[in-house]
Every structure is written in C-alpha cells, then in structure tokens.
Amino acid sequence: MRQHKLGLCKTHFLEWLPQQTERFITKYKMFSRADKVLVAVSGGKDSLALWDILNEAGYQADGLYIGLGIEGEQNYSERSLRFSQRFAEARGLKLHTVDIQREYGSSIPEIAERTPKGDEKPCAVCGVSKRNIMNRVARQHGYDVLATGHNLDDEAAVLFSNTMHWLGNYLQRQSPVLEAAHPGLVRKVKPLFRFYERETAAYALLRGIDYIYEECPFSVGAKSIYYKEILNRMEADRPGAKLIFYLSFLRARETGLFAEPQRTTGELSTCPNCGQPTASPDLCAFCRMVAA
C-alpha cells in the first residue's frame, strides 16, 4: 500500500483494516455499540465488507437490501439479492429486503421510463428511490444510523464531479457523516470512506466473502467511472493523491471554505403519501415518480 507507505501480510491486513475502521468510526463520531445500525447492502464487496467488519467488531448491525428490478444479461438484481441473503444466513444476521417492483408495482427501469427523461439511464430515479426507501426502513424499525459502504474512490469521484461543476450545496453536504437535519430523517455515515477500493476488495477477498462481481449494467459509461480513472492515473504517479484530495477538502470545509447552503431544512414538509420529509409542498419526488 504505497499510499500509506505500508506493506502487510494477510494476517496483519485483516487486523489493520477493521482497527482503522474502528478508529474512523470513533474519530468522526459515527456511532457506538449502543446504537442500532442499518447497513445498506447491494451484494457487492464494499457493503458486505462493511457489514462483516461491524458484525465482527460487535456492533448491532442489520442489513437492508433493495431490489431494484434490474435484469441485464446477468439478472443483476436477482443475483445480488442472493449474495446478500447467503451472507446474512451464513452469519445468522437480520436482512430486511424491499422489492420495489412488488411493493410499488414497477421496477426502477419501468418507473424511469415514465419520467420525462425516460430515454436516459434510470440512475437519477434509482438514487431518489433508494434514498426514500433507506430512510423509511431505518425510521420504521428504529435504527439510529444508516451506514453505506462508500469507499474513498467513490467519495473522491463524487468530490471531483462536484468540484468540476462547483456545486456549492453538494460540496457543503458531502461528508462521511450526514447529521439528521429533520426528525423524519435518519443520520447517515460512511465508515469505509477512507479506504481505497483496492483495500476493501482485498479485505473481502481475504475474508472469503462471496460477493457479486459484476456492477449494475447501467453503471457502464457512467461519469463517475471516468472520474475514477482520472484519479487512478494521478494516484499511480503520486501515491496518496486521492486521500490528500478528499481529506484536504474536509479540512478546507471545516475552516470555512464553503458557505452554508441557503435552503434550511426547517422548510421541509411531510409527503402526504409516504410520510417522509420532502422539500416539495406536496408529494415527495419518489411518490411523484411512482404515481406517474
């Protein structure tokens, strides 16, 4: 690991990564062992690695899998569900599952087709839907915090994109810990945000975690993948570049580089259909899409 000027054998790597995770959970005040944690799992390496680490460390961590109804050549959603279920069963862990098609009558690609941007990728619709459902399940079952498996490569790519477009509001809010700004919203944390993707992949591999190797078919050609490639090129020349980019951003913001966003969350109202906080005066974005 040139970025850390560190080389570890399997045994020590498997000690190092969970210890570091624990350090970051404490340092960034994410949660404690008294908290009920809901881990959003996709069947991929990062989310399953996160669930594994939290479980091994004695945290109260249950899983949530959201079935998007995405098929592709590999039957992506069905297979990723099976990986998640097998992981949970093998460890006796509780996994909540929400099947969007069954609960709302249409899959993500179908909902997306009915939107005005129906000819584009369903990722925007997918993001809104996942956020709504993750928050609903976390609130309904009394979880204190929602944890996602985002790694440094993910976060650095989002930061790159937000910076490219100077999206002030997004830059202000991009964070490893997102406090609940409204009683109807759950706190969100990203305990793996300081690990390189290679590190979470190595952890999953060395722990023998069986995960879905394929990405969602709609991720092909995504901007985020392009940004990841650019950052990887920088990283190859300057080990640690990604980490410096992201951590320097967090420091710059702490020292006041970005102004508070103008919209205050006090203006949120409640969606008359799903009961969740929304910035819109009527149905929330998710319920509007489902009803379309």
Ligand code: Q46
């Ligand atoms: S947004 Fe888009 Fe992902 Fe949803 S449709 Fe697939 S690629 S899963 S993180």
Ligand code: ZN
């Ligand atoms: Zn709603």
